[in-house]
Amino acid sequence: MSDIKELDIHGWSKVYIKELYGGFIGIISIHSTKRGPALGGCRFYHYDNHKAKFALALEDVLRLSRGMTYKAVAGNLPLGGGKAVIVSEFYELKPDVRRSLFESFGDFVEKLKGIYITAEDIGTTVEDMKIVSERTKHVVGLSESLGGLGDPSPVTAIGVFTAINWITEKLLGKPKNKVSILLQGLGKVGSNLLEHLYNEGYRIYISDVSPKAIENALNKYNNLEYIPPDEIFDREFDIFSPNALGKVINSSNVDKIRYKAIVGAANNQIENYEVAQKLQDRSIIYAPDYAINLGGLTLVYYEYELRIGKQRSMEEAKEIAIEKTKENVIKNLEEIFEIVNRTNKSPAIIADEIMESRLK
Numbered sequence: 001m002s003d004i005k006e007l008d009i010h011g012w013s014k015v016y017i018k019e020l021y022g023g024f025i026g027i028i029s030i031h032s033t034k035r036g037p038a039l040g041g042c043r044f045y046h047y048d049n050h051k052a053k054f055a056l057a058l059e060d061v062l063r064l065s066r067g068m069t070y071k072a073v074a075g076n077l078p079l080g081g082g083k084a085v086i087v088s089e090f091y092e093l094k095p096d097v098r099r100s101l102f103e104s105f106g107d108f109v110e111k112l113k114g115i116y117i118t119a120e121d122i123g124t125t126v127e128d129m130k131i132v133s134e135r136t137k138h139v140v141g142l143s144e145s146l147g148g149l150g151d152p153s154p155v156t157a158i159g160v161f162t163a164i165n166w167i168t169e170k171l172l173g174k175p176k177n178k179v180s181i182l183l184q185g186l187g188k189v190g191s192n193l194l195e196h197l198y199n200e201g202y203r204i205y206i207s208d209v210s211p212k213a214i215e216n217a218l219n220k221y222n223n224l225e226y227i228p229p230d231e232i233f234d235r236e237f238d239i240f241s242p243n244a245l246g247k248v249i250n251s252s253n254v255d256k257i258r259y260k261a262i263v264g265a266a267n268n269q270i271e272n273y274e275v276a277q278k279l280q281d282r283s284i285i286y287a288p289d290y291a292i293n294l295g296g297l298t299l300v301y302y303e304y305e306l307r308i309g310k311q312r313s314m315e316e317a318k319e320i321a322i323e324k325t326k327e328n329v330i331k332n333l334e335e336i337f338e339i340v341n342r343t344n345k346s347p348a349i350i351a352d353e354i355m356e357s358r359l360k
Contacts, residue, residue, distance in 0.1 A: 003018060003019070004016050004017070004018045004108070004111060005017045005018070009062065011031075011066075012029060012030065012031050012062060012065065012066075013030045013031060013032055013033055013038070013080075014028075014029075014030040014115070015027070015028070015029045015030070015058075015061075015062070016028045016029075016030075016108075016112070018108050020086065020101055020104040020105055020108065021097075021100040021101045021103065021104040022097060022100065022101055024086055024087060024088070024101055025054065025057070025086070025087045026084060026085070026086045026087075026104075026105055026108055027057060027058060027061045027084065027085045027086075027087075028061075028082065028083075028084045028108065028109070028112065028116055029061040029062050029064070029065035029082060029083050029084070029085075030065065030080065030081075030082045030115060030116055031062075031065040031066045031068065031069045031080065031081040031082065031083075032069040032080040032081050032359070033080040033115055034080060034359055035072060035073070035077075035078050035079055035080055035359070036072075036077075036078040036079045036080055037079060037080060037082075037114055037115055037116065037117050037138075038065070038068070038069075038079070038080035038081055038082030038115060038116050038117070039068065039072070039079045039080070039081075039082060039116075039117040039118075039119070039140070039297065039300065039301065039304075040064065040065060040068035040081060040082040040083040040084070040116075040117075040118070040119070040121075040297075041083065041084070041118065041119040041120055041121025041122075041124065041141070042083075042084040042085070042086065042105065042118045042119070042120065042121055042124050042128075042132075043060070043061075043064070043083070043084065043085045043086070043121040043122045043123055043124065044085075044086045044088050044121075044122070044123030044124045044128075045057070045060075045085060045086075045087070045088055045122060045123050046087075046088045046089060046090050047060075047087065053087055054087065057085045057087045060085055060246075061083050061084065061085040063246070063267075063268050064083040064085075064267055064268065065081050065082050065083040066081060067081065067083075067267050067268060067289070067290050068080075068081030068082060068083055068290075068297070069081025069355075069359070070290045070351070070352065070355040071290035071293070071294045071297050072297060073355045073358045073359060074290050074291045074294050074328060074332050074351075074355060075294040075297055075298045075301070075324070075325070075328050076324075076328055077297065077298065077301045079297070079301060082115075082116045082117070083121075084105070084109075084116075084118055084121075086101070086105060086123075088123060098128070099131055102124075102128045102131040102132050103131055103132075103134065103135055105118075105132060106131065106132035106133070106134065106135025106136045106139070107135050107136070109132065109135075109136045109138050109139065110135055110136035110138065112138075114138050116138065117138045117139065117140060117304070118132060118138065118139050118140075119139065119140045119141035119152070119296075119300050120141045120151070120152075122187075122245075126141065126142065126143050126148075126150065126151055129141050129142055130142060130143065130146060133146065140300035140301075140303045140304050140307075141300050141303070142303070144314060147306070147307060148303050148307075149299055149300070149302065149303040149306070149314060149317060149318050149321070151188065152295070152296030152297070152299040152300050153187075153188035153189045153192055153296060154192045155295035155296055155298065155299040155318075155321055155322055155325055156189045156192075156265055156293050156294075156295040156296035157189050157190075157192035157193040157196060157265065157295070158192075158196070158295050158322055158325055158326065159265075159292050159293055159294055159295035159298075159325045159326070159329045160189070160193055160241070160243075160263065160264060160265045160292055160293055160295075161193055161196040161197065161200075162292070162325070162326045162329045162330065163263050163287050163291075163292035163329050163333060164181070164197070164202075164239060164241065164263050165200070166329070166330055166333055167239070167261050167263055167285060167287060167333070168238075168239075170333075170337075171261065171285055171337070172238060172239075172260060172261065172285075174238065176200050176201050176202050177201040177202070177203070178203070179202055179203060179238045179239060180202075180203045180204075180205065180237045180238045180239070181197060181202050181203065181204055181205065181237060181238060181239040181240075181241055182205040182206075182207060182227060182232060182235070182237045182239070182240050182241065182259075183197070183204060183205070183206050183207070183241050183243060184207045184208070184229075184232060184240070184241065184242045184243060184244055184248065184264070185207075185208060185242065185243035185244030185264075185265075185266065186206060186208045186210070186213040186214070186216075186217055186243075187213070187243065187244065189243050189265045189293075189296075190208075190241075190243035190244070190265070191213075191217070193241065193243060193265065194206070194217060194221070198221050198224075203223075204221075204223075204224050204225075205224070205225045205226075205227050205235075205237065206218075206224055206225070206226055206227065207226070207227045207228065207229050207231075207232050208229070208244075209229055209244075214226055233253050233256045233257060233258075234256075235258070236258040236259070237258075237259050237260075238259070238260045238261065239259065239260065239261045239262070239263055240257075240259040240261070240262050240263075240264070241262075241263055241264040241265075242262065242264035242265075242266040242269050243264050243265045243266055244266055245266060246266055246267050246268030246269060247268060247269070247270070247271050248266060248269055249262065249269055249270045249271065249275060249279070250270075250271035250275060251271060251272075251274070251275055254275050254278050254279065255278070257279070257282075257284060259284060260284065260285060261284065261285035261286070261287070262279070262284065262285065262286045262287065263285075263287040263292065264287075264289070264293075265289070265292075265293040266289060266293075267289055267290070267293070268289065269289050270286065270348055273346065273348065273349055276346035276347075276348035276349060277345070277346045277349070279346065280340070280344065280345065280346040280347070281344075285347075286346065286347050286348060287333065287347065288332075288336065288347050288348050288350075288351035288352075290351070290355075291329070291332040291333065291336060291351050292329050292332070292333070294325060294328060294329070295321070295322075295325040295329075298321045298324050298325045298328070299318065299321040299322075299325075301321075302317040302318070302320055302321040302324075303317065305317065332351075335354060336350050336351050336354065339354075
């Protein structure tokens with residue numbers, strides 16, 4: 001692995017950097033392999049600060065890989081936590097360039113000899129993973145035509161939907177048709193979550209930086225209201241559901257927040273423990289992200305079982321993944337909020353403590 005650079009970062013098992021096709025930089029962060037191989041998606045993302053983009057990407061992949069460790073524990077899966085980031089540019093790639101890029105990423109994964117298993121994430125697709133699978137077997141999230149279980153986003157959405165219903169019933173104590181919810185982000189997970197919430201009768205508001213995503217949602221569903229991205233902290237809602245990027249709740253906006261609960265699929269939603277505790281001190285409910293967005297990881301784990309012969313059929317593997325997702329989301333929320341009610345510590349802190357104790 002002479003072309004792969006290894007970083008020594010305290011608290012992480014392995015962190016690798018490699019220059020990929022076209023000069024793109026790939027980072028694979030393996031937080032833990034205590035429970036099994038580290039599984040986590042590959043993010044293809046453009047970091048706005050050009051001069052600091054590597055530092056931002058490294059910070060991102062470290063936080064995300066640690067979150068995947070906790071997510072695997074939260075899902076009671078025999079996996080460790082890993083994540084990959086390919087630092088993208090602002091321009092679209094030609095198809096042949098994109099193919100060559102993901103072929104080289106597949107070679108990168110293969111050189112790690114199975115300690116890291118990749119999948120799709122923000123900026124990557126099932127088609128990208130198909131290309132990766134041509135160079136390594138250590139990939140999941142493949143299409144059904146290739147023996148996979150397809151896009152894991154719908155199962156992630158089911159987990160978050162389960163959490164929203166639980167919090168609505170157990171903590172807010174309101175009928176669903178009286179609960180206002182702002183969905184931020186209408187990507188793969190957010191759009192699936194929107195459909196579940198709409199069918200359940202919630203009062204839904206939507207926000208996204210993509211005009212096309214907003215247009216599609218407004219055309220598909222009746223009685224939605226659009227909230228511009230720069231106004232999401234200016235309104236009061238029962239539930240805010242962040243389903244885009246991380247650190248959406250931070251020191252610059254935490255004092256403005258007028259939501260009763262924060263329940264979403266985005267990873268690393270809260271900047272730090274101080275911000276998290278401020279929410280708790282104001283009696284704002286927070287559902288820790290990895291405790292509820294574990295559905296996608298659960299699905300791809302059962303895809304892995306299918307590929308190694310532990311599951312008999314695609315249909316059975318998918319059904320088990322969905323049921324395990326619902327079961328573990330509810331179990332996690334019950335355990336976290338029982339302790340929150342006794343201690344008044346932030347759910348973010350409590351969740352980390354629970355997952356660390358399960359790792360020992």
